[in-house]
Amino acid sequence: MNSRDVTGRPRPPAHRPLPKRLARPVAAVLASGGLLAAALVGAGGAAxxxxxxxxxxxxxxxxxxxxxxxxxxxxxxxxxxxxxxxxxxxxxxxxxxxxxxxxxxxxxxxxxxxxxxxxxxxxxxxxxxxxxxxxxxxxxxxxxxxxxxxxxxxxxxxxxxxxxxxxxxxxxxxxxxxxxxVPSSEERGVGVCACYTYNTEAWLTRLIKDMAYLKLNTLHLELKVKSSQYPAINTFSYYTPQEVRRIVATAARYHITVIPEINSPGHMDPYLTPYPDLQLTDTSGKPDPTRLDITDPDAFTFFTHLVDADLKLFPGPYFHMGADEYMLRSAYSNYPQLQAYARDKFGPDATPQDAYVDFVNRVDAYVRSKGRTLRIWNDGLTGENTVPLNRDIVVEHWLPEKETSQQLLDEGYRVMNATDALYYVRGSYKPDAKKLYDTDWSPVDFADGTVTGHLENLTGAEYNLWPDNYGKETENQTQQGMFPSLRVFAQAVWGGPKPAPDYASFSELADTLGHAPGYGPAWVQPLKAGTYRLRADGGALGESTSPATPGTPLTAHDSTAAPTWELRPTDDGYYRLVARDSGLCADVSRGAVNNMHVVEEAGAAATAEMCTSAPSQKWQLEPVSGGYRLVDAITQQTLVTGPDGSVVQQPRDVARHDVWNITPVPAHHGSDS
Structure with missing residues (x-):
């Protein structure tokens, strides 16, 4: 069994072979299977x-x-x-x-x-x-x-x-x-799990422009929308409704359909942590914040209210409920109430998995009542159920299971290829672009290697970005890292002949074509390396004690002898902030961490630490009226000053006193460390 990241996605070993290539060229296979007569993403009709x-x-x-x-x-x-x-x-x-x-x-x-x-x-x-x-x-x-x-x-x-x-x-x-x-695949998608992290709007805008340049047309976004109905869920990371509207509008201008996802009934801790009464309880009586109690009518109501909020912001034809890994690292036997629920509803032969399938079907009926089509991941479909999954649900297949991708196609489901060969995991592994190109990967090459027919139901394929180790990789590095494999993917899903005889030539072509006009620079470093004073409303940025030692909180000094800092540009578009007096670096790495070991907590203190290669010591200078925001490259929160002189991080939408005036002073210009 593969080891797994925090989100539960397996890590393919480096030697993992790609699915066996089918004998016929992909364009011929797709055409003969009738894929190109499938319903197109967009207004919802078939054509x-x-x-x-x-x-x-x-x-x-x-x-x-x-x-x-x-x-x-x-x-x-x-x-x-x-x-x-x-x-x-x-x-x-x-x-x-x-x-x-x-x-x-x-x-x-x-x-x-x-x-x-x-x-x-x-x-x-x-x-x-x-x-x-x-x-x-x-x-x-x-x-x-x-x-x-x-x-x-x-x-x-x-x-x-x-x-x-x-x-x-x-x-x-x-x-x-x-x-x-004419494209060979109707859906040519990119999935982004902003599920435990925050990908900036600027980053998503660049991705959208890149996708359009490559003729990709669906953006699958798993994210949390800041809620007025359930304010307890508004722990960062979240997106405000205004941000979501702008992202959707940008995508529409580039002919990209956005598919929202709220993962359920598993992976629900971003929503369920403050609501233990809605969590599934095991035999010891312990509630699990990652699992929704699908036997509880109040839990279903809670989830559908979240769905309603998303549907108001995302006008596209689809809603994705995830439905993956509900029993990750556990077993149905630890939750006997699921067996009891299933037998009470479906009879003595019902299985615990019937309770899960029933929940998916109920969400499907709800989503259909709103005029949308439901999508799910495939890994919950292990064949242990007696209740069939509703046929109108689109299944995204990423992991081999007892019920194969070919069986799903044979049974009439519309299926998308979301194979883990196309997974980019921040801070971990990337798709093997060279192998994908050299072996002619195509949308018929599923993770289980079973697909040979009924291709009229195959919608296309999806490239996915996961955040499992995002504390080790900035979003700018991710942007660079995705560049080659995203282009190999775009070539495969459009379906034309190879534009270059080998991967080296393909890479040269990709560099020549670059990004579309209007993509802009990959990032902006507005100030030169040098020594500066940084002052906000509460005073000048400095260390709370002198001499400072690792772990010393940063503070806003109200003094004329303001501390000075070196700005050292990094090669991925950020700066390190190095205190001239102590030689320590500004960081946000102390405090409560999320399940990906990042200090995502709003209000966490910024501290001075030994300078290392840690990405949390990288800072983005965002120009705003009157100066700059200091935004941590990993937590994506901005530094604010409090009335007591403390310096802490806060999400941009609630931050006050976060504008820093940055003034150069004569000093030695250091180099990046």
Missing amino acids: AEPAARAVPATAATPALIPSLHNWAPGGGTLRLGARTRIDTDAAGEPTARHLADELRDALGRRVPVVRGAPGSGDIVLRTDGTRGDLGLQGYSLRIDDRVRITGRTATGVFYGTRTLLQLLAENAALPKGMTTD
């Missing part, structure tokens, strides 16, 4: 998505990520010039204006958006509802004396503009030719 024939790449084929399914070269090139306009119809106007902003970076000027008769050198965006060959996400691109992008929908047009941007990233001269490019 035919025709197969695009995978044509081998040639020397004349532009090298893109993901690659084009086909390309007919036209000979010669086209340069967009000073007279280039974007000519659009009404449906394409939002994309046209978006593209105009992006082209300002690529072309160095604002490209006008017009409607009318296109001219030579223009970019022409059109929607054509009669183009059934393009499905809901495909597009055609023709480059001759102008650039013509046509989609059956606005989404298809948008993806055509992503191809245009990548072509411009390679060369200012566009190759003449044409393509009809």
Whole structure:
């Protein structure tokens, strides 16, 4: 058995082989299975998505990520010039204006958006509802004396503009030719578990832009929304409703559907810790804050109220309830009330797992009553139940179980491939991008290696980011670490021929294409290395005692002889704050820790510690009116000053007196330690 991280996800050993590659090329397999006729992510209806024939790449084929399914070269090139306009119809106007902003970076000027008769050198965006060959996400691109992008929908047009941007990233001269490019998988997703940590809005915005550049279209977010109904759950990390609305709106502009998740009935400690009466109690009478008591009607009401709050903020067609690892590190026999509940409801042959499946089905009925479709992980489906899982539920398959991915497809469930070969765990392991590329991984390669048919029910695949050891890796490092494997994944789920013969060449191509215009710098370090004084409303930042020793609390001094600090930039976009007097580093590492060993508690004191490589000693300077916030790179909370001179961390949305004026003073410029 694999060892497990705190969230329960198994750690694949370094030698773990990828699922055995199926014999036929993925595009042919998916097309023959009818996957491309499945329902498309979006407004919720089903629509035919025709197969695009995978044509081998040639020397004349532009090298893109993901690659084009086909390309007919036209000979010669086209340069967009000073007279280039974007000519659009009404449906394409939002994309046209978006593209105009992006082209300002690529072309160095604002490209006008017009409607009318296109001219030579223009970019022409059109929607054509009669183009059934393009499905809901495909597009055609023709480059001759102008650039013509046509989609059956606005989404298809948008993806055509992503191809245009990548072509411009390679060369200012566009190759003449044409393509009809249709994805092989309807869902091309990224999952982010912001479940025990906080990924900043800026980081999620960059991820969304990166996803769109790679034609990825679903963002699965497990996060906690700050609650007015249940204020006791508002321990950090959480997202405010305002933050969620902005994230969803940003995703919508990039044609990305956001799928919210509240994991249940297991992994519920972010919500259940303050409510012991709703926790499942074992035979010793001990309640477990990670497990919801699914036999308690009040517990079901509590969970559905949380669901209601999410559904108000996330307008997409899906809701994800997790449903994984309810009995992680335990057994149903430790909770005999589940057996009693199941037999009372379903008869003497019922099993404890029937109580679990019944809970999932009840949540499904509730979610359907709200006009949404439920999604779950597969690992609770071990085949020990007599009550069947509702057929309308979408199953995301990540772990081999007795009920295989092929059985789920055979039984008519819509299934997404969320194999752990595509897991990025902060501070632990990453997907093996080279192996995935070299072995031609595709969405039919499930973790259990059983899929051979009924592919019309296979929705696509998902790349997942987990926070299990996030205290060891900053989100900026994660952003860098995801870069190669996310591009291999995007290539596989779009489904065209390989754009490069080997992984080394693919990596070079990825570096050449980079990020979309508008992605911005990976991070901003607004101040140079040097010696500074840091002053907030409560005084200047310093150590509470002199001489300071490791563990000394930081304080706000109200004195003219203000302490000084060295700002030492790190290679991942932060600073170390080193006290000039003691040589100790500002840190947040003392106090109550969460189950991932991070001091996430609001109000925890900042202290001076021996300088180490600890990521909690890295600080982000966030420019705000009047100065900067000092935000810890791991806890993602900002330093505030209290009336007693204390310096503690607080979430941004509740922080007061957290603006620091940072003034340079003559000093020796240190280097990063």
